[in-house]
Amino acid sequence: MPDQFSHLSDQELLHLYYKDGNNFWIGVLLERYTLLLLGVSMKYLKDEEEAKDNVQQVNLKVILELRKYKVEYFKTWLFSVVRNHCLMRLRSRGKSTVEITDRLTGVESDDSKSIHQHLEKEKWLQEMSEALAGLQPDQNKCITAFYLHKKTYRQIADETDYTMMQVKSHIQNGKRNLKTLLQKKISHE
Amino acid sequence: MNKETNTNNKAETTLNDLDLLAYLENTLPADQQYLVENEMNDSAFLDEAMEGLNQIKDKQKIPLMVQEINFTLKKSMKKKSTIQLPRIIINNQLLIIVTTIAILLFVSIGFLLYKMYTSF
Numbered sequence: 001m002p003d004q005f006s007h008l009s010d011q012e013l014l015h016l017y018y019k020d021g022n023n024f025w026i027g028v029l030l031e032r033y034t035l036l037l038l039g040v041s042m043k044y045l046k047d048e049e050e051a052k053d054n055v056q057q058v059n060l061k062v063i064l065e066l067r068k069y070k071v072e073y074f075k076t077w078l079f080s081v082v083r084n085h086c087l088m089r090l091r092s093r094g095k096s097t098v099e100i101t102d103r104l105t106g107v108e109s110d111d112s113k114s115i116h117q118h119l120e121k122e123k124w125l126q127e128m129s130e131a132l133a134g135l136q137p138d139q140n141k142c143i144t145a146f147y148l149h150k151k152t153y154r155q156i157a158d159e160t161d162y163t164m165m166q167v168k169s170h171i172q173n174g175k176r177n178l179k180t181l182l183q184k185k186i187s188h189e
Numbered sequence: 190m191n192k193e194t195n196t197n198n199k200a201e202t203t204l205n206d207l208d209l210l211a212y213l214e215n216t217l218p219a220d221q222q223y224l225v226e227n228e229m230n231d232s233a234f235l236d237e238a239m240e241g242l243n244q245i246k247d248k249q250k251i252p253l254m255v256q257e258i259n260f261t262l263k264k265s266m267k268k269k270s271t272i273q274l275p276r277i278i279i280n281n282q283l284l285i286i287v288t289t290i291a292i293l294l295f296v297s298i299g300f301l302l303y304k305m306y307t308s309f
Contacts, residue, residue, distance in 0.1 A: 023266050026266075027263065035206050035210075036234055038254060040237045040238050040241055042244050043237050043238070043240050056258060078234075079234040152219050152222040152223050171230060175230065
């Protein structure tokens with residue numbers, strides 16, 4: 001598909017589709033996400049051919065589902081479609097040992113920034129520094145290096161004894177713990 | 190593979206497929222690496238995708254795999270380029286035409302009836 005539509009947002013493309021019913025617009029939209037769909041499929045299915053096949057099935061599913069439902073937030077919806085499709089495939093393969101992450105259980109939502117919205121900036125920074133102090137030292141170190149000093153995973157790994165995977169894990173766990181600590185503070189007020 | 194992709198809302202980010210592939214191959218400058226990682230921390234979709242893509246040993250193959258998927262997608266699009274949506278969504282024009290004709294009919298009938306009654 002030509003990339004001449006890169007100036008259009010997902011919502012604008014969806015709007016065009018719902019207006020004239022032309023699948024061309026879904027094609028443009030889906031091509032934007034092929035790489036991500038392939039990546040998510042690989043994460044769950046661990047096989048390149050199967051992952052490719054999975055993306056093609058997801059594409060067809062999206063075309064069918066969009067006819068039936070009016071989707072508002074395409075990216076979030078697409079992520080749930082591909083993940084569910086992978087899980088379905090794993091189940092039918094009889095492999096139910098899927099890693100249960102916070103995301104699967106819905107604890108952490110995509111692009112969630114709700115805490116920020118509830119606190120004024122000054123107060124929030126104060127609360128944040130207190131909450132940071134309440135984190136485990138390794139999480140505190142990684143979160144501070146990443147968010148305050150804007151260092152990459154590799155740079156943090158080079159400066160510490162952690163591997164890149166550990167750095168990533170400390171940041172993600174630290175973020176989640178920070179969220180919990182801040183939520184507790186809010187509920188106490 | 191050279192278009193802006195994944196992170197969808199163009200105004201929000203400048204990341205594209207090439208950046209992501211460069212990140213996977215560790216050829217991205219540190220400041221851009223940071224942008225990718227920051228985006229990964231904010232987006233579960235991107236994070237899981239990068240984790241999966243990292244499992245592909247030969248990273249050079251990824252653009253070809255994407256092309257192949259897109260080619261199949263285009264083929265299936267050509268087969269069914271237009272689908273039937275509910276008429277309410279599709280045919281605004283038809284609705285306008287029908288309404289106009291109905292109004293004209295009502296006015297004509299009304300006029301005829303008026304003429305008939307006034308002639309008696």
